[in-house]
Amino acid sequence: RPGQNHHPAGPSTPPSSPPTQSLSVQRQLYERDFPLYKQPVEVGHFSLDSERRFFNDARQLRYYVEPEKSCPNFDLRDGYRGRFVKRDDRVKEKLDHILRWILANRSKLQSKDTAASSSPCALGVDIVTWRGHLTKLLTTPYETREGWLLAVTRMGGTLYISEVETEAARRDRENRTERHEEMMYWGYKFEQYTCADDAQSLPDPGGVVNTNEAFCTVVQTRLAEHRLLFSGEVDCRDKDPKAPSPPANYIEMKTSLEISTPKQRSNFYRFKLLKWWAQSFLPGVPRIVAGFRDHDGVVVSVETYHISKISQLIKNETNCWKPTVCMNFCCEFLSFVKSVVTEDNPRVVHLFSWDPHRDVTYSIHSDSQYSFLPD
Numbered sequence: 014r015p016g017q018n019h020h021p022a023g024p025s026t027p028p029s030s031p032p033t034q035s036l037s038v039q040r041q042l043y044e045r046d047f048p049l050y051k052q053p054v055e056v057g058h059f060s061l062d063s064e065r066r067f068f069n070d071a072r073q074l075r076y077y078v079e080p081e082k083s084c085p086n087f088d089l090r091d092g093y094r095g096r097f098v099k100r101d102d103r104v105k106e107k108l109d110h111i112l113r114w115i116l117a118n119r120s121k122l123q124s125k126d127t128a129a130s131s132s133p134c135a136l137g138v139d140i141v142t143w144r145g146h147l148t149k150l151l152t153t154p155y156e157t158r159e160g161w162l163l164a165v166t167r168m169g170g171t172l173y174i175s176e177v178e179t180e181a182a183r184r185d186r187e188n189r190t191e192r193h194e195e196m197m198y199w200g201y202k203f204e205q206y207t208c209a210d211d212a213q214s215l216p217d218p219g220g221v222v223n224t225n226e227a228f229c230t231v232v233q234t235r236l237a238e239h240r241l242l243f244s245g246e247v248d249c250r251d252k253d254p255k256a257p258s259p260p261a262n263y264i265e266m267k268t269s270l271e272i273s274t275p276k277q278r279s280n281f282y283r284f285k286l287l288k289w290w291a292q293s294f295l296p297g298v299p300r301i302v303a304g305f306r307d308h309d310g311v312v313v314s315v316e317t318y319h320i321s322k323i324s325q326l327i328k329n330e331t332n333c334w335k336p337t338v339c340m341n342f343c344c345e346f347l348s349f350v351k352s353v354v355t356e357d358n359p360r361v362v363h364l365f366s367w368d369p370h371r372d373v374t375y376s377i378h379s380d381s382q383y384s385f386l387p388d
């Protein structure tokens with residue numbers, strides 16, 4: 014049925030109807046009650062070392078040390094030339110690290126309710142992906158600049174979702190200005206000023222910043238009927254030994270230009286806080302510590318945002334985003350994917366594609382450059 018459009022939560026859609034060709038992204042279609050989103054549970058974690066090697070442990074987890082002053086004057090440019098090892102972002106790792114974690118931790122996944130589940134599958138989850146891919150889905154109804162490509166394969170009843178770099182994103186990556194390259198370093202430098210290797214020590218601003226290093230949490234949760242397993246990079250944890258268990262003790266670090274005009278403040282609320290909220294809400298990370306910097310990369314103030322308070326913060330903003338629209342769209346996209354990707358075959362990829370001001374569409378590829386599940 015070409016041209017047919019997938020209608021969100023359409024009660025008139027019979028459950029057995031054939032898959033539709035596209036999914037609308039219009040906000041008003043998703044303005045309804047907040048869907049069920051279960052408290053995310055950490056089922057594991059892993060680390061990537063300075064050479065991007067995988068370890069099934071928390072060796073890269075760091076500890077947040079609150080800056081001495083509210084105006085700390087951290088110089089984020091320090092070390093860019095000389096004490097910086099940058100990850101090679103031409104290398105596409107796809108889901109490989111998550112798959113390594115799954116292979117090492119299968120026993121933790123065979124959940125007790127798998128046998129009783131209406132859709133039994135090998136892993137006991139419907140979706141495996143990166144948190145960052147879900148963040149892109151959450152923000153899609155409000156995105157006007159960057160589209161996305163998501164490759165999906167069904168294997169053993171589980172849908173694996175892995176991003177494919179768009180042509181536009183590749184052009185942007187290859188044509189970044191020297192200024193932009195340096196500014197990408199500033200976020201990592203801020204982490205180095207505020208994070209220590211263990212609960213007893215202090216940050217070492219004189220050390221090397223190596224963006225190969227990462228600590229990733231693996232969480233399990235449910236969005237309406239979709240059982241999700243995803244991983245996301247975590248910057249640090251609360252160093253208090255009495256802090257709650259993960260993910261409630263995790264902290265996301267951010268930097269942003271200092272806010273000096275009402276226009277800047279409104280843009281911060283409407284665009285940046287949307288991305289910050291979506292990214293941390295998904296894995297249940299409760300706090301963001303933000304360093305506000307000037308044009309020269311000097312941090313002039315530090316502020317904490319509680320994820321649970323962000324929706325209140327933005328309520329008085331005109332033309333602002335709504336968390337319920339983000340979550341309902343993501344839920345509907347996952348239902349759309351489930352209805353389209355029915356063939357259980359690691360060599361088949363359905364490539365879902367979205368550009369701003371368009372519907373989500375897809376194409377089908379067998380044994381192509383898009384296949385991403387390793388043998």
Ligand code: 0WD
Pocket residue numbers: 061100104105106107110143144145146148176200227229244245246247266267292
């Ligand atoms: O190869 C790829 N195409 C991708 C790899 C795409 C997306 C993710 N990854 C993997 C990497 O293994 C990385 O360790 O993503 C991990 C992070 O995953 P995520 O948490 O799902 O990603 P996201 O939420 O977008 O980013 C979290 C942090 C970023 O922090 P800020 O504060 O800037 O949001 O992960 C870093 C970055 O510090 N980051 C990445 N690190 C490695 N590779 C990547 C990336 N592609 N993107 C963001």
Ligand code: CA
Pocket residue numbers: 200248265266267
């Ligand atoms: Ca961060």
